Amino acid sequence: MLRNALRKDLLLNARHLWGIVPWFLWVAYAMTEPDAGRITAVGAAFIGSLMATTIGAREDKLRTTATLASLPVSRGTLVEARYLVAYIVGAATYLIVVVMAAGLPWSVQRAAELCELKTLLLTLTLASAAIAVLMPVVIRFGLLGVLVFLGVFQLLGVGLMVAFEFFGSRSSVGVFSAIERGIAALHAGLEQPVVILETLAIVGLAIWLSFRLSVFLAKRRDL
Amino acid sequence: MDPILELRGVTKHYPGFALRDVSFSLPRGYVCGLIGPNGAGKTTIVKMILGLVRPEGGEVRVCGDDPVYAERAVKDRIGFVHEVPAYYGHLRMGSIASIVRPFYRRWDQPLFEALVREFEIPTNTWFGSLSRGTRTKAALALALAHHADLLVLDEPTAGLDPVFRRSLLERLSAYVEDGHASVLFSTHLTSDLERMADYITFIRDGRVMFSSTREQVFDRWFIVKGDPRLLDDSIRQALAGVDVGPHAFTGLTSDPAAIRRRLAGRDAVVEAATLDDIMYYVGRSC
Numbered sequence: 001m002l003r004n005a006l007r008k009d010l011l012l013n014a015r016h017l018w019g020i021v022p023w024f025l026w027v028a029y030a031m032t033e034p035d036a037g038r039i040t041a042v043g044a045a046f047i048g049s050l051m052a053t054t055i056g057a058r059e060d061k062l063r064t065t066a067t068l069a070s071l072p073v074s075r076g077t078l079v080e081a082r083y084l085v086a087y088i089v090g091a092a093t094y095l096i097v098v099v100m101a102a103g104l105p106w107s108v109q110r111a112a113e114l115c116e117l118k119t120l121l122l123t124l125t126l127a128s129a130a131i132a133v134l135m136p137v138v139i140r141f142g143l144l145g146v147l148v149f150l151g152v153f154q155l156l157g158v159g160l161m162v163a164f165e166f167f168g169s170r171s172s173v174g175v176f177s178a179i180e181r182g183i184a185a186l187h188a189g190l191e192q193p194v195v196i197l198e199t200l201a202i203v204g205l206a207i208w209l210s211f212r213l214s215v216f217l218a219k220r221r222d223l
Numbered sequence: 224m225d226p227i228l229e230l231r232g233v234t235k236h237y238p239g240f241a242l243r244d245v246s247f248s249l250p251r252g253y254v255c256g257l258i259g260p261n262g263a264g265k266t267t268i269v270k271m272i273l274g275l276v277r278p279e280g281g282e283v284r285v286c287g288d289d290p291v292y293a294e295r296a297v298k299d300r301i302g303f304v305h306e307v308p309a310y311y312g313h314l315r316m317g318s319i320a321s322i323v324r325p326f327y328r329r330w331d332q333p334l335f336e337a338l339v340r341e342f343e344i345p346t347n348t349w350f351g352s353l354s355r356g357t358r359t360k361a362a363l364a365l366a367l368a369h370h371a372d373l374l375v376l377d378e379p380t381a382g383l384d385p386v387f388r389r390s391l392l393e394r395l396s397a398y399v400e401d402g403h404a405s406v407l408f409s410t411h412l413t414s415d416l417e418r419m420a421d422y423i424t425f426i427r428d429g430r431v432m433f434s435s436t437r438e439q440v441f442d443r444w445f446i447v448k449g450d451p452r453l454l455d456d457s458i459r460q461a462l463a464g465v466d467v468g469p470h471a472f473t474g475l476t477s478d479p480a481a482i483r484r485r486l487a488g489r490d491a492v493v494e495a496a497t498l499d500d501i502m503y504y505v506g507r508s509c
Contacts, residue, residue, distance in 0.1 A: 001295070004325040011322055012311050063309040070273045071326045072299035219291075223275040 001073050005081035008068070010088075013055050017089060023047055027097055028104060037109035038187075041097040042123045048093030049127040052086040053134045060142030066223040075218040079139060083131065083211055090127045094120075118190035121199060125186070128203045132210035140217040225287065227251045227373050227405045228272065233281035235267060240429060242267055245281070247424045247434035251372075252402035254395060256416035256437075257409040258502060259426035265409040266306055268426070269377045272407070273303055286372060299328055302366030306377040308358040312351020316344055316361055320368075327369035335368035342387075355382035363391065367398070374398065374406040380415050392419050413498035423498065427506050444501045445479040448472070449491025458485060464504030475504030 027044060030036040059065045069075065094114075102111035113119070137145040189195040226248035233245040242264045249255040257265050270276040271283050274290030274297060283290055290297040310319050316339060324330045339346060342360040345353070353361065359382055366374060374395070380388045395406050396419045410416065416423065416437075424434040433440070447462065451472045459465065461482055465474035476482050479493050486493075496504075 001326070007325070008322050011318065012314070015313055063307065064311060066270070066275055067305060067309050069275055070298060070301075070303050070305070071323060072295045072297075072328075073326055074294050220277070222277065223270065 001077050002080055002084075005073055005077050006084055006088075009055055009081050009085045012064075013052070013058065013085075016055075016058060017048075017051060020044075020048055020051055020093060023093075024096065024100070027100055031100060031104050031107035031109055034108055037097075037101055037114055038119055041094055041101070041114045042119070042126060044097045045090040045094035045123045046126050046130060049086045049090035050130050050134065052089035053082070053131055053138060054146055055082060055085065055138075057138055057143040057146040060144075065142070069223050076215045079211065079214045079218050082135065082139070082214075083207070086131045086135070087127070090123075090131075094123055117196075118187055121190045121196060122183070122187045125199055125203050126183075128207050132206045135210055136213045136217055139214045140221060225251075226284075227286055228255075228407060229282070229284045230268070230271075231282045231284075233268075233271065233278045233283060235271070235276065235279050240264070242278075242429040245426070245429070245431050247422075247431055249373075249405050249407060249422060251405055252399050253421040254399055254406040254408060254419055255422040255424060256413075256420035256498075257407060257424050257426065258411065258413055258416065258498060260411060260502065260506060263426040264429040265411075265426055266377055267429075269303075269305075269375055269407070269409055272373075272375050273298065273301060299326075299369075300372040302369060302371030302374045304359065304362040304366050304374075304376045304379045306381075308362035310350045310358075310361075312349060314350055315348065316346045316350065319350060319361070320365065323365055329370045331368055331370060335364060338364040338367055356384060356387070359383060360387070367394075370404075372404050374404070374408075376406065377409045378411070379408065380410060380412055388415065395419060413502060417498055425502060425505065427502075432505050440498075440501065441495060443477050444496040444505075445476055445482075445493050446496045446500050447474045447476050447479075447482050447486075447491060447493050449486060449489070453486060453489055453491055458482070461485075462504075464507035475500060 023044060027040050030040045059068065069078070098111050098114045101107050101109035101114055134146070134149065137149045141148065186195075186199070190199060228249040230248070231246050233242060235242040240262070245264070245268060247255075257268065259265050267276055271278055272285060272290060274294045277291055285297045286300055288297050314322075320335060324332070324335075342364055344357060344361050344364060350358065350361065359379060363376075363379060366376070376395075380391065383391065392415060395408070398404055399406055408416065408420065420437050422435065423437055423440045425432040435443075444463075447458075448471055451467050451470070454465070454467065454472050461478050462474035462476050465472055475496060476493070482491075483493055
């Protein structure tokens with residue numbers, strides 16, 4: 001039944017996933033830039049996962065949620081399929097970037113660099129963070145949830161920038177630099193077995209909690 | 224025989240609307256018409272049967288199972304048509320069927336293809352481009368193609384032309400003939416049910432006003448028409464809702480014998496009521 005639910009999500013949303021194509025045009029250009037390979041691949045997987053996570057929002061928009069939930073499949077299985085689709089699309093986009101890095105004649109990237117364990121783990125961590133946070137919101141609130149979620153984040157970002165500029169001891173650029181440095185530090189640390197295990201444990205726990213919450217919300221939601 | 228569908232004391236509250244103590248049942252091999260005005264709670268009941276809405280109190284049972292806790296088993300036995308059939312607009316009928324088909328254990332592909340031909344559903348047109356009536360036909364083909372024990376149809380005749388509507392009603396009557404399957408038919412077009420329903424359940428403002436066999440409904444309720452000067456207190460009390468015009472009154476009664484006795488030889492008639500009459504006057508009397 002999970003296979004059917006997975007197939008259903010992929011078939012129903014194949015067309016919408018073409019929306020990621022413009023990103024690959026940027027990827028094709030980025031292949032000419034030295035040192036852009038990693039960030040491009042991680043970004044592609046991150047965006048692919050995010051797009052797949054919003055499947056539920058499209059179902060809400062097209063009012064197909066009730067129809068699909070009327071099929072003989074449990075809501076838990078439908079939610080499970082959503083998580084799997086998000087990971088599958090994330091992995092597929094990452095793979096496409098690797099293939100582009102290896103195959104495009106103008107690429108200056110080394111595909112092997114993109115297949116390093118620490119880069120793969122960093123991608124998994126960032127994509128999982130996005131999926132874990134956004135999926136319960138999508139499951140519970142659908143399209144409105146996504147819009148409110150993104151709107152709140154946007155406002156929060158602007159608010160923080162304004163606050164740092166006017167009242168903080170350092171500029172907002174410093175905050176974003178700190179986030180960038182944090183990601184870079186995590187990437188470097190993912191060479192150590194202890195950090196790898198800790199990261200995997202945290203990612204696993206976050207996704208498990210997010211999944212349980214999503215199933216709970218999906219089961220409680222009146223359609 | 225155990226009912227195929229049973230609701231016992233079901234409650235659900237929304238802001239400004241509530242289902243209160245909804246109880247009725249449907250035995251195997253019969254058609255039940257769920258009637259009521261718009262906003263009465265019919266669609267909420269249909270959604271509860273499909274497990275899409277959780278009741279706050281009471282029980283819903285389909286073939287003895289709770290749709291919320293045995294969702295897969297229950298929904299495998301139900302063929303459904305929602306009030307607004309919604310599938311992805313960018314898919315064609317064949318693609319939609321290929322998505323729906325694997326979920327059902329008893330999907331009958333030759334039957335589905337025969338239904339698509341019979342209902343004249345275009346297979347090369349995007350679902351989003353189909354008319355309202357054709358979308359309903361498509362949903363009906365999907366609902367009928369897996370030998371469901373229970374068909375749950377929410378306003379299935381809305382948007383259908385009269386010719387197809389009549390042939391659908393005949394098909395639904397034939398569907399229950401072998402005594403194994405049942406149909407729950409929610410509608411406010413009561414003329415459809417007068418032709419084919421075995422049971423009638425009337426919902427108004429979230430309450431069941433009555434639930435009984437069609438014969439019991441038509442044996443119970445009668446329309447009374449007469450000169451408004453005949454309308455004294457005793458006649459009024461025997462009427463469930465009355466309209467008084469300058470030249471005549473019209474009312475509904477569940478005690479035709481008493482009315483006939485009181486109005487014998489006077490300018491009044493007692494005649495069979497339609498479901499529309501019953502819905503209108505019973506609703507007004509509350």
